[in-house]
Amino acid sequence: MSDHTSTGDGHAPGELDMGHHHVSSPAMFLSVLLALLFLTFITVVVAQFDFGSANMLIAMGIASIKASLVIAFFMHLKYDTAINKLVFMSSFLFLSLLFIFTLGDLFTRRLDHELHTTKSPVDLEWSHPSTLDGDH
Amino acid sequence: MTTNTPAVDVQTTQPKAPRENYLNCTTSFKSWALTLDHKRIGLMYLIGTSLAFLAGGVFALLVRLHLWEPEGMLFSNPTYNQIFTLHGAFMVFLFVIPAIPGSLGNIVMPLMVGAKDVALPKLNLLSFYLWVIGAVMAVAAIVMGGFDTGWTFYAPYSLYTDQAVVTIGLAIFVLGFSSIFTGLNFIVTVHKLRAPGMTWFRMPLFVWAIYATAILQVLATPVLGITVLLVAFERLYNVGIFDPRLGGDPVLFEHFFWFYSHPAVYIMVLPAFGIISELVTVHSRKPLFGYKLIAFSSIAIAIISFLVWGHHMFTSGQSTYAMFAFSFLTFFVAIPTAIKEFSWVATVWKGSVALNSPMLYTLAFLIIFAIGGLTGVILGALNVDLHLHDTYFVVAHFHYVMMGSIALAFFAGLHHWWPKMFGIMYNEFQAKIACALIFIGFNATFLPQFVMGSRGMPRRYATYVPEYADYHKASTIGAMILGTGVALMVFYLVASLFIRKKAKQNQWGGVTLDWMCPTPPPHLNFDEEPQVVHEVYDYTTLDYETLQRDCD
Amino acid sequence: MSHDDHHGVMIPAPGPEFVAHEVAHHFSTPVQEFQAGKLGFWLFLATEILLFGGLFAAYFYFHEVFPETFRVGGQQLDWRLGALNTSVLLLSSWTMAMGVRSAQTSQKSKTMIYLVLTVLGALGFMVIKFIEYSAKNEHGLIVFSELFSGYDEVTGQVAWFKDYHGVMKDVAHGHMFFAIYLTMTAIHGLHVIIGAIAIIYVLYGTSKGRYHAGYYLPVDLAGLYWHLVDLIWIFLFPLLYLVP
Numbered sequence: 001m002s003d004h005t006s007t008g009d010g011h012a013p014g015e016l017d018m019g020h021h022h023v024s025s026p027a028m029f030l031s032v033l034l035a036l037l038f039l040t041f042i043t044v045v046v047a048q049f050d051f052g053s054a055n056m057l058i059a060m061g062i063a064s065i066k067a068s069l070v071i072a073f074f075m076h077l078k079y080d081t082a083i084n085k086l087v088f089m090s091s092f093l094f095l096s097l098l099f100i101f102t103l104g105d106l107f108t109r110r111l112d113h114e115l116h117t118t119k120s121p122v123d124l125e126w127s128h129p130s131t132l133d134g135d136h
Numbered sequence: 137m138t139t140n141t142p143a144v145d146v147q148t149t150q151p152k153a154p155r156e157n158y159l160n161c162t163t164s165f166k167s168w169a170l171t172l173d174h175k176r177i178g179l180m181y182l183i184g185t186s187l188a189f190l191a192g193g194v195f196a197l198l199v200r201l202h203l204w205e206p207e208g209m210l211f212s213n214p215t216y217n218q219i220f221t222l223h224g225a226f227m228v229f230l231f232v233i234p235a236i237p238g239s240l241g242n243i244v245m246p247l248m249v250g251a252k253d254v255a256l257p258k259l260n261l262l263s264f265y266l267w268v269i270g271a272v273m274a275v276a277a278i279v280m281g282g283f284d285t286g287w288t289f290y291a292p293y294s295l296y297t298d299q300a301v302v303t304i305g306l307a308i309f310v311l312g313f314s315s316i317f318t319g320l321n322f323i324v325t326v327h328k329l330r331a332p333g334m335t336w337f338r339m340p341l342f343v344w345a346i347y348a349t350a351i352l353q354v355l356a357t358p359v360l361g362i363t364v365l366l367v368a369f370e371r372l373y374n375v376g377i378f379d380p381r382l383g384g385d386p387v388l389f390e391h392f393f394w395f396y397s398h399p400a401v402y403i404m405v406l407p408a409f410g411i412i413s414e415l416v417t418v419h420s421r422k423p424l425f426g427y428k429l430i431a432f433s434s435i436a437i438a439i440i441s442f443l444v445w446g447h448h449m450f451t452s453g454q455s456t457y458a459m460f461a462f463s464f465l466t467f468f469v470a471i472p473t474a475i476k477e478f479s480w481v482a483t484v485w486k487g488s489v490a491l492n493s494p495m496l497y498t499l500a501f502l503i504i505f506a507i508g509g510l511t512g513v514i515l516g517a518l519n520v521d522l523h524l525h526d527t528y529f530v531v532a533h534f535h536y537v538m539m540g541s542i543a544l545a546f547f548a549g550l551h552h553w554w555p556k557m558f559g560i561m562y563n564e565f566q567a568k569i570a571c572a573l574i575f576i577g578f579n580a581t582f583l584p585q586f587v588m589g590s591r592g593m594p595r596r597y598a599t600y601v602p603e604y605a606d607y608h609k610a611s612t613i614g615a616m617i618l619g620t621g622v623a624l625m626v627f628y629l630v631a632s633l634f635i636r637k638k639a640k641q642n643q644w645g646g647v648t649l650d651w652m653c654p655t656p657p658p659h660l661n662f663d664e665e666p667q668v669v670h671e672v673y674d675y676t677t678l679d680y681e682t683l684q685r686d687c688d
Numbered sequence: 689m690s691h692d693d694h695h696g697v698m699i700p701a702p703g704p705e706f707v708a709h710e711v712a713h714h715f716s717t718p719v720q721e722f723q724a725g726k727l728g729f730w731l732f733l734a735t736e737i738l739l740f741g742g743l744f745a746a747y748f749y750f751h752e753v754f755p756e757t758f759r760v761g762g763q764q765l766d767w768r769l770g771a772l773n774t775s776v777l778l779l780s781s782w783t784m785a786m787g788v789r790s791a792q793t794s795q796k797s798k799t800m801i802y803l804v805l806t807v808l809g810a811l812g813f814m815v816i817k818f819i820e821y822s823a824k825n826e827h828g829l830i831v832f833s834e835l836f837s838g839y840d841e842v843t844g845q846v847a848w849f850k851d852y853h854g855v856m857k858d859v860a861h862g863h864m865f866f867a868i869y870l871t872m873t874a875i876h877g878l879h880v881i882i883g884a885i886a887i888i889y890v891l892y893g894t895s896k897g898r899y900h901a902g903y904y905l906p907v908d909l910a911g912l913y914w915h916l917v918d919l920i921w922i923f924l925f926p927l928l929y930l931v932p
């Protein structure tokens with residue numbers, strides 16, 4: 001947490017140097033835009049093929065690359081202060097906790113059925129919402 | 137500043153003319169309603185949240201009165217459901233969550249870091265008005281027929297009941313954003329507005345606690361927001377994700393709800409910890425035992441609290457594996473919490489303890505929180521919880537934390553900073569009586585609830601079998617004593633505003649920056665920007681002259 | 689502080705078409721003000737991520753429970769319109785980034801052009817979204833006129849889900865996909881509108897010459913918000929239109 005503390009950062013009042021300001025070149029913005037459009041094209045193309053359970057992983061992988069480009073360059077986070085990086089990235093970290101535990105519960109409810117082999121079928125139906133679905 | 141070196145370079149000698157301070161610098165209604173001064177906003181929060189506390193307290197007394205007889209004394213069963221829901225919703229969302237950060241946090245935290253205001257004063261005012269809008273919507277929901285879901289709004293009942301759930305849901309959404317903006321503001325303030333020399337490890341522990349709380353407010357509250365919004369959407373256009381009739385899963389609601397509401401327990405209790413940390417050192421006049429441990433344990437609690445929410449759902453149909461994980465992780469919260477309790481006790485140990493009213497409230501906290509915390513560990517154990525879930529044991533546990541710990545810490549802080557805020561003192565004798573009444577009344581109310589809960593009395597029931605009658609009667613009598621104590625406290629605090637007995641410049645002998653600025657503080661807090669040169673809680677720097685001198 | 693007569697530090701205007709900026713009184717330096725604003729806004733963006741995160745968690749939860757419903761439901765959306773909208777948003781994100789850059793370099797008219805283009809992008813996005821919603825309405829997948837008409841206990845169907853062509857009749861809880869689609873895109877659409885309003889606000893300020901190399905914080909923050917809107921759509925597009 002090496003951010004500036006108050007007036008202790010050596011800038012005289014009224015000084016126009018605004019600290020960590022980074023002005024990106026138009027060429028860089030343009031290449032980021034082209035990369036984003038290209039990746040969108042790739043997502044659509046890839047979606048025409050079936051890779052089984054890897055489908056979701058591929059789609060989310062490409063989306064994450066696109067998101068990283070937007071965050072790093074359009075949002076300038078690459079050139080921003082450490083604390084701002086920490087703040088924004090921690091939102092994804094804590095979001096992943098919501099995903100891990102909530103989905104982890106859902107996935108392991110399947111294993112529950114094997115764990116409780118003595119349970120009656122009625123109990124099994126009660127415990128899993130997916131049994132409402134006729135597909136599997 | 138003649139006999140001792142003060143902790144900061146602040147002018148403490150002023151001409152004797154009535155000093156301009158934040159209370160009297162402007163007087164128009166508009167200057168209050170549209171104020172950007174953190175101290176005025178804090179005072180408005182104090183008034184608002186106190187009214188919510190009194191309303192919630194009245195609902196609590198009604199609940200206890202009703203339960204005097206096994207078949208219920210006052211209400212029909214549906215009305216009883218509404219009353220206990222109102223008690224819970226008002227206390228949690230309108231009092232416990234916003235009270236300490238909104239009032240004492242707002243007033244004291246910027247002073248403690250040596251700032252002129254919070255970083256984003258307009259946002260601070262917006263937070264307050266969002267709280268007001270949320271409160272008005274909550275009252276509107278009562279007028280529209282009330283709500284009977286319990287403060288937890290569990291699906292699917294909250295989707296089916298024919299009451300004003302949408303209105304109160306949106307009220308909580310608004311209150312959530314009030315809380316988020318407060319937290320956001322405080323994080324920026326701590327990062328960007330600390331006075332020169334105020335390093336992270338010179339920050340008073342109240343600031344650390346408010347900072348840790350703010351992290352939780354910012355990261356957890358949005359999920360509550362989307363959850364109550366989804367409940368409202370379910371009722372409006374049947375989304376179906378929480379509604380089992382439509383293929384939804386109520387357990388998902390509980391996951392979302394407790395992802396917020398477990399960390400919310402720490403949104404409520406961490407500021408209380410902060411107050412206690414300040415008070416044990418000032419009133420023992422002794423540096424805190426384990427300053428860094430307490431500071432880091434606040435952050436540790438904030439992070440671990442995101443990993444344990446499933447312990448509220450042991451009987452809800454989670455997978456067994458999830459329950460193992462959540463129960464196991466729950467025990468880790470106990471470690472940083474126990475570190476704090478030990479550090480406080482070690483601070484009081486062999487200190488020169490002044491048994492004035494803030495310290496009495498603090499000591500009451502230390503006893504009550506030990507019970508509240510340890511029963512939490514009991515409930516975190518998976519197998520025990522299956523027996524105790526949804527009984528009065530749980531009710532007693534969380535009241536030991538919510539009321540016994542958090543509200544008492546709030547009272548302690550209020551008594552501690554009252555002379556700072558207003559420059560006047562309350563009647564100390566009456567304060568001690570009130571503290572004793574509250575302590576006795578509280579324990580009389582909730583100790584019997586541990587016993588009847590462990591014997592199977594379920595929570596939220598409007599009637600009960602006669603075997604539990606004695607416990608309920610004891611509990612109701614305790615609640616009356618507790619209510620009397622609170623009423624006395626409100627009386628002498630309000631009375632002090634009229635009697636106007638002058639407080640001292642530094643009433644208790646604190647050495648943090650909040651006691652270094654004039655009492656009551658001027659509009660911009662410090663006459664000169666403070667330069668911090670001493671470590672925190674260094675009582676060798678105490679200027680005894682300020683303890684004797686009347687405030688301006 | 690030497691200049692403490694309730695007035696903050698002044699940042700001079702870089703040219704005659706600009707106005708000077710006064711730093712708020714409780715800040716000591718322009719850097720402090722700038723960084724406080726940025727940190728506050730990043731924290732706010734973090735809350736937005738977690739708010740949407742709840743919806744994404746619900747999506748993944750029910751994608752796991754009803755995979756067929758989501759597969760067939762996804763086929764009912766027109767991925768061409770989705771891809772077009774993605775491109776529109778990406779382009780507008782680019783114009784926004786260029787707009788912020790122009791403000792940073794005190795190029796007033798360029799800033800205004802880029803901001804206007806960004807607002808047009810927002811408008812284009814909403815028009816395409818409207819076309820998509822109308823198509824759903826026509827096929828009875830989301831009947832907007834009956835959105836709030838509730839649930840029929842007898843048929844076990846929600847009123848707004850009619851499915852005229854029976855495309856979802858073979859899968860369980862066919863309305864679930866469209867409920868999630870509607871909720872996520874509507875909340876996202878609301879953010880598009882709020883973002884557009886924010887951009888129009890800074891557009892007005894730019895026309896008054898308030899933003900320049902010395903002070904461009906509001907343009908920067910409106911830009912961050914707009915990129916967040918883009919960011920969320922980057923994930924929504926494959927999840928809803930190309931359901932893997």
Ligand SMILES: [Cu+2]
Pocket residue numbers: 397398401444445447448
């Ligand atoms: Cu908990």
